[in-house]
Amino acid sequence: MTDISDTAPTAHLLGAADIRRIADEAGVSPTKKFGQNFVIDPGTVRRIVREAHVEADTHVLEVGPGLGSLTLAILETGATMTAVEIDPPLAERLPNTVAEFMPDASKRLSIVNRDALTVDPATLPEFADGKPFTLVANLPYNVATPILLTLLERFDNLDSFLVMVQKEVADRLAATPGNKIYGTPSVKLAWYGEAKRVGTIGRNVFWPAPNVDSALVHFQRFGTPRPQELRERTFSLIDAAFGQRRKTLHAALKKIVPAEAFEAAGIDPTRRGETLTIDEFVALATAMEGNEGKRS
Known part of the structure; x- marks a missing residue:
């Protein structure tokens, strides 16, 4: 697998000052309702994209793009993507951010203003062709597990994902039998494929900083679906x-x-x-x- 950091052009990704300016211009402040913590470190989003093995021919779904930190890192690879954002002001602002920082990538981005728990092949027809796609996302802590299980159930061609979630959630998703945190999410996710913890993320890369650490989980789907x-x-x-x-x-x-x-x-x-x-x-x-x- 080619390391994208060695081949992709280096774009200007969003830092703390960019995030705060964009939020101020859009009249946006992070809300607990939607579990919003925006990433302010370019190195972190590039790491997520690298761990997800996103390349120019990858078709990507992002859930909860927020102000666009991870979105720009995905687009930097040359990939085509769709971002699903529940918050209308953020969904409306995202095209402007991409146009400002990566104008040539605008045509490779589609934005859908919906709750990710309501999407299916009918509402996301670009993923209804049966071709494999990957989910790359900084998921809201409070709904991460339902989103993952819902998308895996509705999209047989969701081949893999790399998500950043609360560390405790990551531990549960990747837990194995006999572990005290092994539970319903662990077993149900194992029905579809294999999940692994692939890294820990500190609190200082977010604005506002959450009260918990985060972690990265990589998932690969099994080849043959069961009835x-x-x-x-x-x-x-x-x-x-x-x-x-x-x-x-x-x-x-x-x-x-x-x-x-x-x-x-x-x-x-x-x-x-x-x-x-x-x-x-x-x-x-x-x-x-x-x-x-x-x-x-």
């Missing part, structure tokens, strides 16, 4: 098992999983949900389906 019906059945088991995580599987799932299914899946019902891999949850969901077939 939607099996996903729904598996996710219902995950929700039930972690809804009462201190209980054994037998106790937590007794209303929905027959004893024969545990035996058929080769899973000890005295285990807790936090010890199961995604493949074991899938095996249990598959065994349930088999037992239903026998009873019908």
Whole structure:
């Protein structure tokens, strides 16, 4: 993989003074409602783009572009991208920022003023052609996990992502069975592919500085999708098992999983949900389906 820092032209990316000027001109102040913390360090956004392996032929989705710090770093590679921004003033301002700092890149950027939890192939037709694309984003801490799982469910061609999230969220997303922070987000994300922590980001690169550190998570999707019906059945088991995580599987799932299914899946019902891999949850969901077939 070519390191973009060795090949891409060096553009003027946004520093602290740029961010504050743009925010002042646009009458924008960071809001807790949308979880806004703007990146003021060019080195950080270039690092994110590098870790995401974005190149000129990459098709990128960015969620929450804010004032455009990461947007400009993505465009610097020559990539084509769509930015989804929930805040109308920020969505309206972003084209002006790109026109000012990287005018030749304007034609490679599309902006959609929507809540990322509401997008799908119909509202983002540029990603409806089945060709792989990647998500690169500084995600709002309060909705990072729902956004990731929603996009993976709705876009089979979302092939990978590199996101900056709260460090605790990153730890949960990449956690493995037996870890005390392994939970519903960890297992559901593992249904789609593999997530890894790839770095930590300090608080001083943001304006305003958050009260927590951030981290980078890289995700690569598995090649062969599994049936939607099996996903729904598996996710219902995950929700039930972690809804009462201190209980054994037998106790937590007794209303929905027959004893024969545990035996058929080769899973000890005295285990807790936090010890199961995604493949074991899938095996249990598959065994349930088999037992239903026998009873019908």
